Amino acid sequence: MTASVSDIGADAVVATECPPDFAHRNVWGDVAYMVRLLAFHVRRDWIFAVPLWVLLLGAGAVGSYLQLRYIRELANVTNGLVVSNRPAVVAALTGAVVFIVLTAIHHGLQSALAYTLRIRIRTALTGELLRRWLGGRGFYRPLQDHALDHPEQRVQEDVYNFGLYLIQLAPALVTSATTFYLYSNQLWLLSSPLPVSMPSGGQIIIPRALYVLAIATAIVATLSAHLIGRIYTRLDVVRQRIEAGFRHDLGQAREFAEQIVLGGGQALEEARARHDYALIRRNWRPYTGSAASLEAVRVLITLLASVIPTVLLFPLVLAGKMQVGDLTIAGVAFGAVFHAFGSISTNYDGFALLRSASQRIQLMDESLSYEQSSGFVHAAADRPEFAVRDLEVRTAAGHKLFSIDKLTIGAGERWLVRGMSGSGKSTFFRVMSGIWPFGSGTVEHPSQGSRVMFLPQKPYLPNGTLAELLSYPSPSDAFAPADYRAVLTDIRLERLIGDIGAARSWAKRLSPGEQQRVVLARALLQKPDFLFLDEATSSLDPKTEAAMFDVLARRLPDTSLVTIAHTDRLTRYHSHQLQIENGGVTIAELKGAAEGALINQSERSHND
Numbered sequence: 001m002t003a004s005v006s007d008i009g010a011d012a013v014v015a016t017e018c019p020p021d022f023a024h025r026n027v028w029g030d031v032a033y034m035v036r037l038l039a040f041h042v043r044r045d046w047i048f049a050v051p052l053w054v055l056l057l058g059a060g061a062v063g064s065y066l067q068l069r070y071i072r073e074l075a076n077v078t079n080g081l082v083v084s085n086r087p088a089v090v091a092a093l094t095g096a097v098v099f100i101v102l103t104a105i106h107h108g109l110q111s112a113l114a115y116t117l118r119i120r121i122r123t124a125l126t127g128e129l130l131r132r133w134l135g136g137r138g139f140y141r142p143l144q145d146h147a148l149d150h151p152e153q154r155v156q157e158d159v160y161n162f163g164l165y166l167i168q169l170a171p172a173l174v175t176s177a178t179t180f181y182l183y184s185n186q187l188w189l190l191s192s193p194l195p196v197s198m199p200s201g202g203q204i205i206i207p208r209a210l211y212v213l214a215i216a217t218a219i220v221a222t223l224s225a226h227l228i229g230r231i232y233t234r235l236d237v238v239r240q241r242i243e244a245g246f247r248h249d250l251g252q253a254r255e256f257a258e259q260i261v262l263g264g265g266q267a268l269e270e271a272r273a274r275h276d277y278a279l280i281r282r283n284w285r286p287y288t289g290s291a292a293s294l295e296a297v298r299v300l301i302t303l304l305a306s307v308i309p310t311v312l313l314f315p316l317v318l319a320g321k322m323q324v325g326d327l328t329i330a331g332v333a334f335g336a337v338f339h340a341f342g343s344i345s346t347n348y349d350g351f352a353l354l355r356s357a358s359q360r361i362q363l364m365d366e367s368l369s370y371e372q373s374s375g376f377v378h379a380a381a382d383r384p385e386f387a388v389r390d391l392e393v394r395t396a397a398g399h400k401l402f403s404i405d406k407l408t409i410g411a412g413e414r415w416l417v418r419g420m421s422g423s424g425k426s427t428f429f430r431v432m433s434g435i436w437p438f439g440s441g442t443v444e445h446p447s448q449g450s451r452v453m454f455l456p457q458k459p460y461l462p463n464g465t466l467a468e469l470l471s472y473p474s475p476s477d478a479f480a481p482a483d484y485r486a487v488l489t490d491i492r493l494e495r496l497i498g499d500i501g502a503a504r505s506w507a508k509r510l511s512p513g514e515q516q517r518v519v520l521a522r523a524l525l526q527k528p529d530f531l532f533l534d535e536a537t538s539s540l541d542p543k544t545e546a547a548m549f550d551v552l553a554r555r556l557p558d559t560s561l562v563t564i565a566h567t568d569r570l571t572r573y574h575s576h577q578l579q580i581e582n583g584g585v586t587i588a589e590l591k592g593a594a595e596g597a598l599i600n601q602s603e604r605s606h607n608d
């Protein structure tokens with residue numbers, strides 16, 4: 001099957017989609033947020049940030065001074081040539097070469113400062129975003145539909161771009177201010193009044209015509225750049241998002257290659273990737289248009305600005321009232337004042353990209369600050385037990401899943417949780433862990449010091465050494481090599497003992513059942529007081545499953561177990577059952593659960 005791009009509505013998406021994060025932004029709000037980010041870095045890293053900023057901005061001012069001196073030497077060369085003064089030409093050329101060398105050294109040092117500051121800004125912002133995103137509960141959003149798009153890109157690329165464009169722009173603005181200061185006076189002096197004939201027949205005199213024209217041209221340039229640049233910023237925010245979507249879908253196709261090939265989904269995956277790319281192409285058209293318009297307006301106004309002084313002053317040169325070199329200086333001074341006053345317009349593309357990066361960081365910042373208020377009261381019990389009262393668990397959409405009037409999971413008890421698919425078993429675990437906010441009631445958690453461990457339905461096996469996988473979430477040096485050898489034997493993966501220190505893509509190398517056993521080994525190492533297993537052995541054959549429950553009973557005799565399972569086979573390993581059905585629960589004691597049952601089962605398994 002090949003789905004065409006228009007089938008999927010790419011045009012509509014790009015043409016009509018206004019990023020939710022863009023709608024309420026304006027340029028001053030963005031600038032205020034940039035200042036907040038900057039202030040954050042300066043507060044965090046003031047010992048380095050303050051001197052680096054001072055040096056970098058100072059370097060901008062030095063740069064414009066060097067440029068001025070160099071241009072003056074060039075003007076002296078021209079003036080010396082006009083009057084055939086050889087020593088003056090040679091002296092001016094020598095001066096020009098000195099300023100060229102100084103300018104090169106200056107640029108090198110400025111780059112070093114800029115790169116140092118960039119990585120320091122990035123380090124401060126990345127550290128903060130990682131702390132708030134990965135380090136807190138903000139990491140998990142039950143409402144995936146409303147979750148922030150591609151936070152990973154915001155942390156990685158947007159923070160990088162923020163530092164990049166900020167460091168490009170900030171010194172440029174300081175250079176502009178210095179240039180404006182240095183050249184303003186000169187242009188003011190060179191500016192004579194200009195008589196302008198009016199269509200009505202009269203004549204008005206523009207005082208300091210060159211100066212006024214330089215400022216007016218700069219204002220026109222800035223306003224036109226802003227009008228075009230607003231769209232450019234918006235399109236760049238869209239571009240960042242759809243690029244991230246493209247990368248994400250390709251990454252997912254790589255991750256699930258086996259499932260896709262077995263399911264025959266290659267054509268659909270290709271269509272999905274083409275659709276993602278089509279969005280990028282559709283966005284590229286207006287993006288190109290606005291970038292091209294920005295560039296054209298910038299060049300047009302810059303070039304016009306470069307001829308205005310000649311147009312106004314050449315009669316004075318022809319009349320012998322002004323030297324050619326002075327015309328050059330007037331031209332440079334006009335250009336400098338125009339560029340300095342209108343520096344936002346000449347740097348508008350960088351400013352637009354800086355706004356786009358800062359908007360995306362801001363949305364992540366706001367999203368991390370947002371706390372979904374929980375309907376549940378979580379408290380610490382004074383005994384080592386979980387106790388729930390008047391619990392009503394709901395879906396994110398507000399539909400009731402089930403309610404529990406009263407339930408206590410005491411020390412050493414073994415509970416089996418059952419119910420139809422979608423009845424809310426995993427959500428019950430989410431409530432018990434405190435990450436599910438939708439519903440009401442009280443959950444008392446075991447007294448301080450009790451350790452609780454949740455093993456979810458889908459094992460999470462990040463890349464790393466086998467020891468890191470087994471010790472997760474503790475570091476691998478938290479356990480001795482002998483512990484790893486023992487648990488690998490317990491979970492019947494002795495063959496991997498030689499690979500304990502080997503870094504591999506274990507999620508790809510291990511079968512789903514083996515992955516589940518690796519996750520069970522974490523519990524054997526961590527020895528929690530309460531262990532919640534969400535269909536943690538669903539991929540195992542009955543014999544291996546029995547062996548795993550036998551090991552759990554042997555190695556963790558005092559651990560309270562809460563197991564979600566669909567199979568009757570596990571009844572014998574539990575003392576109580578919680579059945580979720582028809583919006584309520586039924587609680588029963590399982591009389592057949594005896595130590596003997598475990599041992600008999602285990603012996604049978606070994607004899608099979």
Ligand SMILES: Nc1ncnc2c1ncn2[C@@H]1O[C@H](COP(=O)(O)OP(=O)(O)OP(=O)(O)O)[C@@H](O)[C@H]1O
Nearest residue numbers: 142143144395396420421422423424425426427428
């Ligand atoms: N993160 C989430 N956001 C929104 N709804 C969710 C989320 N997780 C689960 N649900 C919804 O809550 C309901 C209960 O889901 P839950 O995972 O608890 O079911 P379950 O009983 O464990 O199912 P199964 O036996 O199939 O694993 C389902 O309708 C599901 O769609």
